[in-house]
Amino acid sequence: MKIRCIESRDADQILQVQDRCPEIAPWTLQDYQRAADGEMAGWVADEGGIVVGFLVARRVAHDFEILNFAVRPDVRQKGIGSLLLQQSFAWGTSLQAENAFLEVRASNLAAQRFYERRGFRITGRRPRYYSSPEEDALLLTATISPQRQGQSGSL
Numbered sequence: 489m490k491i492r493c494i495e496s497r498d499a500d501q502i503l504q505v506q507d508r509c510p511e512i513a514p515w516t517l518q519d520y521q522r523a524a525d526g527e528m529a530g531w532v533a534d535e536g537g538i539v540v541g542f543l544v545a546r547r548v549a550h551d552f553e554i555l556n557f558a559v560r561p562d563v564r565q566k567g568i569g570s571l572l573l574q575q576s577f578a579w580g581t582s583l584q585a586e587n588a589f590l591e592v593r594a595s596n597l598a599a600q601r602f603y604e605r606r607g608f609r610i611t612g613r614r615p616r617y618y619s620s621p622e623e624d625a626l627l628l629t630a631t632i633s634p635q636r637q638g639q640s641g642s643l
């Protein structure tokens with residue numbers, strides 16, 4: 489299994505992962521192609537040519553935002569999500585980003601636990617941010633620091 493940058497050819501397979509992950513924002517093929525074209529940063533977890541997970545992020549001033557992130561349900565809890573997150577932190581460090589942030593559905597407790605154990609804290613709440621179903625978003629933020637990169641166990 490390797491973590492590599494998103495390429496255009498991955499868009500179809502990323503959609504297949506997305507189709508199995510109702511927790512995340514339903515992006516289009518074009519959205520992922522824009523990530524592959526460099527409008528956003530993105531990585532995939534590639535298992536022998538099969539995309540089993542992905543993470544897309546963008547720089548926002550002195551921070552970076554995780555925009556969409558999922559691992560195929562049948563290969564979760566094996567460290568793949570941590571590797572993708574670690575890759576995004578390495579990228580953020582190279583940009584000298586100060587914080588990583590993201591929004592998560594208030595009901596998505598598994599993801600909240602994942603982020604909490606990796607240094608994220610709740611820093612805001614956006615009422616009725618999501619639709620279908622309508623739900624609040626929690627804003628989670630983690631501080632990026634060079635020390636964090638050296639502590640691979642912390643991600």
Ligand SMILES: CC(C)(COP(=O)(O)OP(=O)(O)OC[C@H]1O[C@@H](n2cnc3c(N)ncnc32)[C@H](O)[C@@H]1OP(=O)(O)O)[C@@H](O)C(=O)NCCC(=O)NCCS
Nearest residue numbers: 511557558559564565566567568569570592598599601602
């Ligand atoms: C969040 C996600 C990407 C993590 O991917 P992963 O490959 O399972 O991640 P890892 O194997 O590296 O880590 C698993 C961690 O998730 C947490 N977790 C996963 N499922 C859980 C569950 N059902 N209940 C509680 N915690 C859970 C655990 O804290 C675990 O961490 P630990 O090893 O420290 O105990 C994955 O669960 C996923 O795709 N979820 C659906 C999409 C989503 O919610 N994306 C984020 C939207 S903001």
